[in-house]
Structures are given as C-alpha cells and as structure tokens.
C-alpha cells in the first residue's frame with residue numbers, strides 16, 4: 230500500500246486525498262487552517278451564498294411583475310446574510326470531515342513543511358511537531374490575496390475579497406478595483422444590497438481574459454449600466470488614502486491601455502466608504518520549505534510542474550492554484566489535477582486537459598463559458614463560424630422573466646466541431662456543462678442539434694444555436 234501525504238485541504242487537496250484513499254492508499258491530509266480551502270471558506274461557496282441572497286432580494290423587489298403582491302419593502306439584513314453564509318459553509322465542511330473519517334484519511338491540522346520527497350514536518354497549533362513519512366507527496370497549498378502597491382489592506386476601508394465576504398454592513402459607496410470575475414460578482418452582489426458601486430478596470434473591457442468572449446463583456450457592461458453600477462474602463466486609482474473614515478483617491482488613465490481616450494485621461498477625484506481590491510493573488514508557500522527541498526518555482530513563486538504535474542523534486546507533485554495563472558486557477562481544475570495525479574500514482578496516467586475547462590461567472594445574469602472565444606479562434610487563424618441565439622427567444626426564459634443573455638457558439642467551419650460556447654443568462658453556469666461535454670469530446674453542431682432537448686427549458690438555447698449555425 231502506498232503512503233500519500235497531501236499538503237493543503239482545498240478542493241485540489243481533498244479531492245486527491247479522497248481518490249487516493251478510495252484507491253487503497255494510506256493518506257495523510259495536512260491542513261493549516263480550515264478544511265475546504267479558499268473555495269469553501271473564502272471563495273466559491275461564500276460568494277455564491279451571498280449571490281443567492283442578492284438574487285432573492287432582487288426577485289422580491291420584482292414580485293409585482295409575477296402577479297404577486299406583498300406588503301412592505303424587502304431589504305437586506307447583513308448579519309442574517311452572513312449567518313446564512315456561515316451555516317452553508319459549516320454544513321459543507323462537516324460533509325468533508327465526515328468523508329475524511331469514512332475513507333480513513335488522516336486529517337492532520339497543522340502547518341506542513343517539505344523536508345524532502347519522503348518526509349513532511351507538521352507544526353501543530355500547540356507547538357508540537359510531527360514528521361510524516363510518505364512514498365508520494367502532493368502539494369496543494371493554493372493561493373492567497375496579494376496586496377497591490379499603494380492599496381495596502383486595512384480591512385476596514387481598503388478591503389480584500391476575504392474581507393468583502395465578512396462585511397456586517399453594506400457600504401453606501403463602494404469602489405471595486407478590478408473588473409475580473411471576482412470584481413464583477415461582488416459588484417452585482419453589493420449593488421443588489423443597495424450600495425452605490427463603481428468598478429474600476431485597467432483594461433478596456435470587463436472580464437478581460439482572452440478566453441472570455443468580448444460579447445459577454447459587452448453584455449455585462451450593459452447590465453451594470455441598467456443597475457446604475459458605474460463602470461470605469463481603462464482607468465485606475467492613484468493616491469488612495471483614508472481621511473476621517475473616508476477613502477479618497479484620484480481616478481486616472483490606466484497604464485495598461487496603449488492609447489487612452491481623453492475621457493480616460495481625465496483625472497477625477499473619487500470618494501468611497503470602502504475600496505475593495507479584487508486583483509492580485511500570490512502563491513501560498515510561506516514556510517513550505519520549497520527552496521530548501523529543491524522544488525523549483527517561477528520568478529513569481531508559483532510552483533513549476535511538467536505535463537504530469539511533477540515538480541522538479543522526484544516523487545513530489547503540485548496541483549491547483551499553487552501552479553498560478555499559467556494554468557487555470559479554478560476549484561474544479563484543482564480537483565481534476567488531483568485526480569490525474571492519483572491516477573498516475575495508481576499506474577493509470579491521464580494527462581490533464583486545459584482546452585475544455587468550463588468556467589462560471591456568477592453575475593446577474595450569469596456567464597458560463599468553455600473553449601475558445603471568437604477572438605482566440607481568429608487569432609489562432611482558425612476558420613470558424615460563430616452564431617448567437619438570444620435568450621429572450623426561449624419560452625422558458627419568457628416564463629421565468631429572465632430575458633437578458635445569449636448562447637454564442639464558435640465552431641470549425643469545415644468539420645462543424647464545437648470549439649467554444651459562451652452563454653450569458655439565467656443559470657448559464659449550469660447550462661455550460663452540456664457545452665463542455667461537447668467541446669471536450671469533439672462533438673459537432675449537427676450532433677448537438679440532433680440531441681433532443683426537453684421543452685420548455687433554457688438548455689434548448691444550445692440546441693437552437695446549433696440549428697442556427699447549421700443554417701449558415
């Protein structure tokens with residue numbers, strides 16, 4: 230029986246630990262803080278729990294549209310929202326603890342440090358130290374928030390995403406630095422809760438990642454405008470300071486934009502009760518002993534691995550956020566990397582694929598995306614046809630009163646193979662799963678169009694888009 234140690238109990242680490250235990254290995258899972266990692270404690274689940282509260286409030290404010298009358302005005306109770314979030318997180322963490330016990334994964338609560346490929350030292354909270362011996366080691370210590378120069382967190386007025394998930398009051402004026410996934414999600418949540426929100430994004434569009442189709446960015450910008458969320462693109466904040474409990478700064482042109490417009494160059498003073506910084510993560514490797522053990526990192530400190538997720542030290546693997554943005558920093562990617570490593574330890578190696586990773590952006594409306602964006606496909610010189618089917622054309626969307634959004638497909642012109650799908654609209658993060666199956670398995674538009682989709686459902690949008698694309 231192989232002995233496996235996993236350092237880090239986030240989605241990468243616990244998925245690997247559970248899979249290894251199921252495969253008959255003797256597993257020790259070392260976690261310094263709370264089982265579930267960033268995802269469960271300060272990432273995916275807390276944000277989605279707050280989003281559910283924000284959506285409930287938005288629906289309550291629209292009840293008349295559905296023919297429902299209700300006395301009084303619904304409003305947010307921040308303490309109750311936080312309590313619900315904690316409850317959800319606790320339930321899920323309890324589930325993980327039970328799975329550890331059921332699969333006989335030894336949970337070691339302490340800080341792990343690599344001594345060599347066969348030994349990990351665990352520093353316990355009570356000051357005691359234990360050395361765990363293993364045949365294989367997986368590093369899954371993830372990432373943590375990083376401070377930007379000139380925007381040091383004081384956790385009261387200048388906040389990290391961790392802080393924004395703990396707020397027991399809604400700021401009147403909130404400026405969010407970063408229009409990426411976390412910034413956009415927080416903007417919709419806090420706007421629904423009643424804050425005046427401004428998003429400051431250094432690039433010329435929201436969600437400025439290459440894999441995110443530009444049409445999605447445009448739609449989100451329009452939805453922000455509808456909700457009176459101010460959107461400052463190609464802009465940045467300078468001279469940020471806190472004076473008498475108010476954050477003051479100057480809005481100015483971003484260095485990331487080559488030719489800023491006169492409007493972008495205009496310097497404008499801004500005031501806010503809180504500034505939330507959602508850009509910047511760094512590897513969580515303090516005290517992990519990487520350099521001493523001879524485990525290579527890149528110049529930013531992210532762990533370097535080969536295609537089999539092996540580090541430079543034989544017998545030691547690394548997965549998840551710890552690999553940095555050159556891979557994909559998402560919970561389900563960390564988990565799948567963990568499974569690939571365990572399968573390889575069991576003698577059935579499977580290469581990790583990054584070409585069909587679905588991603589969800591939990592804004593209002595949501596976004597679900599997989600594969601190539603139209604821009605990426607064209608930059609790669611691929612001959613593609615793109616088609617867009619509007620959400621509002623679906624019977625289910627009309628019945629639900631969820632009209633904004635679309636299904637955009639990117640397919641190879643000659644073979645008809647689906648290369649990418651970009652869905653915006655209600656439940657887009659769930660709807661993208663079917664597109665991910667199609668992209669991952671090289672399915673064609675015809676195969677999608679020949680698959681019967683239940684009526685009336687939002688999932689019909691993918692089928693309708695595939696039909697439309699076939700019409701040319």
Ligand code: FAD
Nearest residue numbers: 237239240241261266267268272341370371549550559560
């Ligand atoms: P982590 O989840 O970071 O877990 C690492 C664990 O290692 C931590 O528990 C840490 O305490 C522990 N650790 C660190 N050092 C040591 C040590 N030396 N010894 C012992 N333990 C150690 N991803 C999605 O897919 N969907 C989303 O909706 C989503 N939303 C997000 C929202 C926010 C606000 C943030 C910040 C992130 C979000 N993410 C989302 C990203 C997701 O949280 C990460 O990609 C995922 O958690 C990475 O998993 P991991 O296992 O690599 O690391």
